[in-house]
Amino acid sequence: ARILRFEPPRRSDRAGWVRKLAEERGLTITPGAVRLLLERSQPDLRLLDQEIAKLALYGSPSTRIDEEAVRALVSDSREEEIFALTDALGSSRPGEVAGVLQSLLDAGREPTWLLYTLVSHWRRLLQARAVRDRGGTVAELQAKLTDHPFVVEKAFRQAADYSAAELDRGFHDLLRIEEQIKLGELDARLAVEGFILEQVLSTARGR
Incomplete structure (x- = not known):
């Protein structure tokens, strides 16, 4: 039997x-597939294995793992966190x-990562x-996107909770925040927390 020690990697x-x-x-994995797998997975060797x-x-009987295989089979843990x-x-x-946001930050997710995601x-x-x-x-949406089917289906369902105007306003708010952070005008964590708070207040007001 093969015994693996799963120490947390740097x-x-x-x-x-x-x-x-x-x-x-007995596999070879392309550099692009390595990058995509690390982007989509938790930094846990047991889970990566x-x-x-x-x-x-x-991929059997092929022994080569490429980006297409990773994209088809590995769901994006980052998106699952954002959906939560x-x-x-x-x-x-x-x-x-507040609890979900704090758990993301406690897990080591950087505020800038949260913003870009x-x-x-x-x-x-x-x-x-x-x-x-x-x-x-949802099939039409899937044809437009390269995301994992789980991500596309979840987005399709969530979109029903917003109007196009609400989504457009939120998207432009995020782009403005991103630009202000790049210019050093806003603290990333405070900006993300402020955006989330505004979304909560909007929901409470019945949008």
Whole structure:
């Protein structure tokens, strides 16, 4: 039996660990696939090894893992975290929102990462809302995006909770905040918390 020790890897070592885990299974993994797998997965060697095992089964009999395989099979943990936050926003329960946000920060998620991921998420919601408004389906949205089906389906459902105007306003608020942070005019954490608070208040007012 193969015994693995799953010590938490340092950030700079993670790509090497992924390649090593793949090699131990007789696989080769492209640099792009390594990058995408690390972006989409938690920095946990046990979980990474499970994902590589899943990718090995998916690609069999091929022993090569590429970006297409990772994109098809590995859901994006970052998006799951953001969906947890935006689901809480729609709950009209400020305490729940604060708890999810704090758990993300406690897990080491940088405020700038939260901001950039929220920008991407809001852009996806805008696309989903546009498809909904013209009577389209989740399959039509999937054809427009390269995201994992879980992400697309969740965005399609969440978009129903917002009007196009609300999403457009939130998206432009996020872009403005992003620019102000780059210029050093805003603290990233305070800016993200302020945006989340505004969304909570908007929900409480019945938008």
